[in-house]
Amino acid sequence: MTDSAVHPALWPAPHASGAVDTTVTVPGSKSVTNRALVLAALSSEPGWLRRPLRSRDTLLMADALRAMGVRIEETVSSSSAATDGSGVPEAAGEAWRVIPAPLHGPVTVDVGNAGTVMRFLPPVATLADGPVRFDGDPRSYERPLTGVIDALRVLGARIDDDSRGSLPMTVHGSGALDGGRVAIDASSSSQFVSALLLSAPRFNQGVEVRHTGDRLPSMPHIRMTVDMLRAVGAQVDEPETGGEPNVWRVSPSALLGRDLTVEPDLSNAQPFLAAALVTGGRVTIPDWPLRTTQPGDALREIFTAMGGSCELTEHGLTFTGSGRIHGIDVDLGEVGELTPGIAAVAALADSPSTLSGVAHLRLHETDRLAALTKEINELGGDVTETADGLRIRPRPLHGGTFHTYDDHRMATAGSIIGLAVPGVEIENVATTAKTLPDFPQMWTGMLGA
Ligand SMILES: O=C(O)C1=C[C@@H](OP(=O)(O)O)[C@@H](O)[C@H](O)C1
Numbered sequence: 001m002t003d004s005a006v007h008p009a010l011w012p013a014p015h016a017s018g019a020v021d022t023t024v025t026v027p028g029s030k031s032v033t034n035r036a037l038v039l040a041a042l043s044s045e046p047g048w049l050r051r052p053l054r055s056r057d058t059l060l061m062a063d064a065l066r067a068m069g070v071r072i073e074e075t076v077s078s079s080s081a082a083t084d085g086s087g088v089p090e091a092a093g094e095a096w097r098v099i100p101a102p103l104h105g106p107v108t109v110d111v112g113n114a115g116t117v118m119r120f121l122p123p124v125a126t127l128a129d130g131p132v133r134f135d136g137d138p139r140s141y142e143r144p145l146t147g148v149i150d151a152l153r154v155l156g157a158r159i160d161d162d163s164r165g166s167l168p169m170t171v172h173g174s175g176a177l178d179g180g181r182v183a184i185d186a187s188s189s190s191q192f193v194s195a196l197l198l199s200a201p202r203f204n205q206g207v208e209v210r211h212t213g214d215r216l217p218s219m220p221h222i223r224m225t226v227d228m229l230r231a232v233g234a235q236v237d238e239p240e241t242g243g244e245p246n247v248w249r250v251s252p253s254a255l256l257g258r259d260l261t262v263e264p265d266l267s268n269a270q271p272f273l274a275a276a277l278v279t280g281g282r283v284t285i286p287d288w289p290l291r292t293t294q295p296g297d298a299l300r301e302i303f304t305a306m307g308g309s310c311e312l313t314e315h316g317l318t319f320t321g322s323g324r325i326h327g328i329d330v331d332l333g334e335v336g337e338l339t340p341g342i343a344a345v346a347a348l349a350d351s352p353s354t355l356s357g358v359a360h361l362r363l364h365e366t367d368r369l370a371a372l373t374k375e376i377n378e379l380g381g382d383v384t385e386t387a388d389g390l391r392i393r394p395r396p397l398h399g400g401t402f403h404t405y406d407d408h409r410m411a412t413a414g415s416i417i418g419l420a421v422p423g424v425e426i427e428n429v430a431t432t433a434k435t436l437p438d439f440p441q442m443w444t445g446m447l448g449a
């Protein structure tokens, strides 16, 4: 947690006067968009990215790849290849055409506070011809990166990081990387594994990554990496399809250009589903995928256990609240990014909750365990930190300022509480631009305000 007094703007979180009943179209997944950009940039032919997320994290990724030589064009096309499948041309700016090119330095990459940018791009930079300097928000200096830096050195890269194992740093790309075997401890972030795998088809020997630490968080995100690599033609051996436990192997190969439509971001759907739960209403999210590796899909089960019910059809997900909210004991290690929204709902429940398996959230956009504890307690709540999570005993809450510490999910968590508690003001709601720039308008729109 850092002092956020530099963003003093307060946003009065709308209070719900009744049950919500609405449909909310959620923009594309951050995690899918940023993986797709990296894979398209490394492929041997142009590709399309339809309905990409346009937010701070994904624009930083696109800008960095452009600076290294990749062309990413906004497209408006009336050809059949540029439709959404219905034969109707997509609106201007609905798709990106990615045209790969030899990567080059010298460039400076701004990673902001995007884990995907600071972890996924250094391996890409080893393939550039010239130095690529990485810098970002002050918080990016504190987020773990050693797993990527040390691994790349073992695989043949030259990196100047002032010996600190964190940003800022310079990757001295030489146009190619040997690759090979490497052991890493990815217990602080699954993104270390994803980062090494995503660029590995372009390493001379591919890669074998062995995770040697204890818990490995966010497995669905590693599955997403493996699935997306396979979809562009990479050969991947991994534990879940018969490979050795904790070992991933990617063979060297050319990658295909793809035409990919990005799924809605299910973690960004979370506050809207929470609104149905908190107000005893109903929210439909169109295009919720029937099969997905996104961790947000776990919300169907988690929010059902907390008192709602849902129906998933090929048109989308409809989630209905019952008017009652129950506490939950749940290990969120696989789906850590859902923790702030679940904690907010749990603070409004009729029984206590224990959220576990998320010690690594202390190194996310902010220390999320400390931030949630402090902010919910300042509204009258009773939250305590455990070694690996939170214990939440619901109490009547009152209004007040909800600080966000430059964390988009803190802002949406505070807004969920504001639905049920009058007088909650969110400090720096604009921080939602990291992954959902239209959040304030979408939220008031949902409430018919
Ligand atoms: O690979 C990804 O796209 C992500 C992996 C997870 O990171 P951690 O494993 O560091 O929690 C998740 O929390 C983050 O929001 C996105």
Ligand SMILES: C=C(OP(=O)(O)O)C(=O)O
Binding pocket: 113, 114, 115, 116, 337, 364, 365, 409, 435
């Ligand atoms: C942890 C998150 O983001 P990042 O990709 O910056 O790690 C998140 O979005 O909850």
